[in-house]
Amino acid sequence: MLLREVAYARPASLAEALQLLAADDGARALAGGQTLINVMKARAGSPDTLVDLSDLDDLKGIELGSDGTLEIGAMTTYTEIMASSEARARPILGEVCAQIADVQVRNRGTIGGNVCTNDPTNHLPPLLAALGAQFTIAGGGGSERTVSSDDFFLGVYLTAVNTGELLTKITIPAGRNDGFAAVTLGVEGTCIASAAASLNGSVRIALGCVDAVPVVLTPASDDADAVKQAVRGASMEPPSDVHASSEYRRHLAEVLAVRAVDQARGAA
Amino acid sequence: MSATTERSITVTINGTTYEREVEARKLLIHFVRDDLDLTGSHIGCDTGNCGACSLIVDGTLVKSCMMLAVQADGSTIESVEGLADGDELDKLQQAFREHHALQCGYCTPGMLMSATALLRANPSPSEGEIRKGIQGNICRCTGYVNIVKAIQAASGQAVES
Numbered sequence: 001m002l003l004r005e006v007a008y009a010r011p012a013s014l015a016e017a018l019q020l021l022a023a024d025d026g027a028r029a030l031a032g033g034q035t036l037i038n039v040m041k042a043r044a045g046s047p048d049t050l051v052d053l054s055d056l057d058d059l060k061g062i063e064l065g066s067d068g069t070l071e072i073g074a075m076t077t078y079t080e081i082m083a084s085s086e087a088r089a090r091p092i093l094g095e096v097c098a099q100i101a102d103v104q105v106r107n108r109g110t111i112g113g114n115v116c117t118n119d120p121t122n123h124l125p126p127l128l129a130a131l132g133a134q135f136t137i138a139g140g141g142g143s144e145r146t147v148s149s150d151d152f153f154l155g156v157y158l159t160a161v162n163t164g165e166l167l168t169k170i171t172i173p174a175g176r177n178d179g180f181a182a183v184t185l186g187v188e189g190t191c192i193a194s195a196a197a198s199l200n201g202s203v204r205i206a207l208g209c210v211d212a213v214p215v216v217l218t219p220a221s222d223d224a225d226a227v228k229q230a231v232r233g234a235s236m237e238p239p240s241d242v243h244a245s246s247e248y249r250r251h252l253a254e255v256l257a258v259r260a261v262d263q264a265r266g267a268a
Numbered sequence: 269m270s271a272t273t274e275r276s277i278t279v280t281i282n283g284t285t286y287e288r289e290v291e292a293r294k295l296l297i298h299f300v301r302d303d304l305d306l307t308g309s310h311i312g313c314d315t316g317n318c319g320a321c322s323l324i325v326d327g328t329l330v331k332s333c334m335m336l337a338v339q340a341d342g343s344t345i346e347s348v349e350g351l352a353d354g355d356e357l358d359k360l361q362q363a364f365r366e367h368h369a370l371q372c373g374y375c376t377p378g379m380l381m382s383a384t385a386l387l388r389a390n391p392s393p394s395e396g397e398i399r400k401g402i403q404g405n406i407c408r409c410t411g412y413v414n415i416v417k418a419i420q421a422a423s424g425q426a427v428e429s
Contacts, residue, residue, distance in 0.1 A: 001295065001314045001333075007271035008292035008338050020271060027271070030339075037295075037334045038316055049271045050292070052339060079328075102404025103382065104322060104331040188403065 001041045010052040014059070014138060014168070020051045022140050022164035027051055029166055031075060031113035034105050059112070059168055062086045068174025074112025074167045079103075081111065090131070091267070092178035092196075096123050099180075099188045112167045115152070118159050118213070121191045125153055126208035127180055129216050130196035130260075134171040137161050146171070149206075153213040175200035179263030181256040182208070185243065192243045193252035197222075197260035205230070205260065207253045210238040217257070222265060224258050231257050277341035281306065282350030290337045296330075297321040299337035300347060308348040308377050312406070319405030322378035323347050329385035331404065348377035351384065360384060360422040367427070369418035371409035379405045383419045392423050 008030075011017040021027045026048030030036060039045040053059060059075035064086035070093075072081065078097035081087045087094050100106055100114075100123055114124040115135070129149040136146045137160060152160045161167050175198060182194035194208035203222045206214040219230035231254045238249035278287045281304065288303055300306050300323070312320035314333055321332040324346040351358045357365065360383050370376045379402060386393060386401035393401060398419045399412070407415060417427045 002298075003293035003295070005273055005291070006293045007273050008275065008336065009271035010338075010341075024271075033336070033339070034316065034334055037336070041314065050336075051271070054339065102319070103385070103401060104319060104329050104404045105316070105334075107328045108330055108335070 003037075003040050004043065004046045006040070006047060007049040008052065009049065010055055012055050014056055014166070015142070017051050017053060017056060018138060018140055018164065018166060020049070021166065024049050025163060029053055029116075031116070032077060032108040032110040033113075034101070034109040035113060035117045035119070053166070059166075064089050070172040070174075072111055072170045072172065074116075074169060075110050076112075078106040078109050078111070078114075082106070090172055090175060090178065092127065092131075092180055093172070096127050096180050096196075099123060099182070099184075101188065111170060115170070116159055116161055116167055118153055118155075118157055120156055120209050120212060121194075122208070123180070123182070123191060123194065125149075126194055126206040126214040127196040128170065128172070129153065129206035129214035130198045130204050131172050131175065131178065132198065132204060133173075135160070135167055136169045136171065137165050138168045139165045144168075149214070150216065156212045158212075173200075177264045177267050179260035179265075179267065181259035181263065183252050183256065193238075193249050193256055195253060195256035195260040197257065197264040199261070199264045203227075203261070205257050207231070207234075207236075207257065210236045210249055210253050215253075222261050224261070227257050227261050228254050275338050275341065277338055279340050279343055279345055281345040281347060292336060292338050294337045296323070296325075296332040296335045296337045296340050299340075300332060300345070303337075306347055306349055309381075310374055310377055312374065312378075317406065318375070318378070319382060319402075320375050320378040322381040322405065324381055324385055329382055346381070346384070348380055351380060360387070360419070363418040363422035364415070367414050367418040367421055369410060369415040370407075375405055375407040375409075379407065379415060383415075383422070386419070387423055392425065393419070395420070 028047035030050040030052045059073045063071045082094045135152045177199040179197045182191045205217045217230040219226045240246040310320035312318035316334045
């Protein structure tokens with residue numbers, strides 16, 4: 001398919017990438033391209049300029065701190081996360097990445113692209129919201145800020161990363177007791193509803209596909225009734241579409257939250 | 269550095285190096301098929317679902333309809349044309365032939381590249397691992413059973429004929 005005409009640059013440094021993004025309102029960062037290129041084909045988005053981040057080695061790789069904190073570069077692919085011995089400190093990351101699409105997509109799709117797209121059907125926004133991840137955003141003039149998942153996901157396809165900024169890394173605190181459950185279109189397809197849970201000190205659940213951003217719940221206990229009660233108490237109005245009615249999504253959210261919590265308990 | 273709508277790129281495909289001027293908007297699959305006349309790789313869905321356009325770029329299996337040609341600048345690419353040695357089919361191609369792993373053949377180039385990448389990473393995959401390895405490749409004829417058998421056979425595992 002022929003895309004609309006677009007300019008392309010492949011900067012060699014973060015500073016250069018930020019300059020290119022700031023210089024042009026129509027510029028968009030190109031990470032793995034596994035969403036953006038299809039969006040461009042469908043003319044759902046038509047950037048004037050693509051700033052390819054693939055040469056920015058500072059944005060790649062996974063580091064495990066001595067306290068168990070993981071720092072994952074935004075340009076790290078799903079396949080790299082699955083293969084990383086460091087990422088095994090938080091095994092749910094590799095497990096969920098292995099459920100995204102297929103080999104080819106996992107080879108090019110990146111963790112940063114996944115969360116910056118913030119498609120409500122994506123796997124990683126609810127997962128990272130449940131894990132309490134922090135997002136580091138670089139801006140012009142060497143500025144840098146870090147926001148929590150509660151402040152990062154702002155709306156459908158909308159995050160705290162403004163024009164002229166780039167997500168550089170995602171920081172995930174130590175922990176092991178995590179779970180993820182989803183009902184998908186076909187095995188490992190797009191989520192119809194999803195839930196992630198983390199039981200590290202407290203109970204933290206994030207629901208996907210039920211609102212524009214992950215819905216975070218913190219029930220007092222990991223007991224199934226308490227979890228169901230918390231989901232019901234969230235008074236969600238999930239969207240209806242060809243795959244599921246609003247009511248059915250609400251039902252799935254409850255079921256999946258309990259499954260995710262069960263998995264998290266078993267992962268102890 | 270500035271952004272440009274056209275770029276000169278260099279890629280090495282199946283051992284041959286090509287240098288071409290391409291538009292930034294051109295998908296890698298169109299570059300390979302239309303500019304280089306390597307038409308073995310197919311375009312099935314054009315939406316990143318079917319896998320008929322799968323290529324191995326710098327050792328990594330990708331769907332070349334979800335990558336721009338300019339992104340492949342400097343890379344080494346393997347396509348289905350590089351599998352056979354002249355008229356001699358490679359092990360996977362031969363196994364596909366013997367186990368009736370294709371009917372219309374449209375998905376075959378992509379399926380062969382996925383199977384090639386799979387066997388490199390995992391020389392003796394289980395049936396489940398094979399199915400996971402070719403999950404990104406859709407075949408509408410065979411029901412996959414014979415494709416799985418062919419990949420098992422090519423990996424030296426015994427299969428029922």
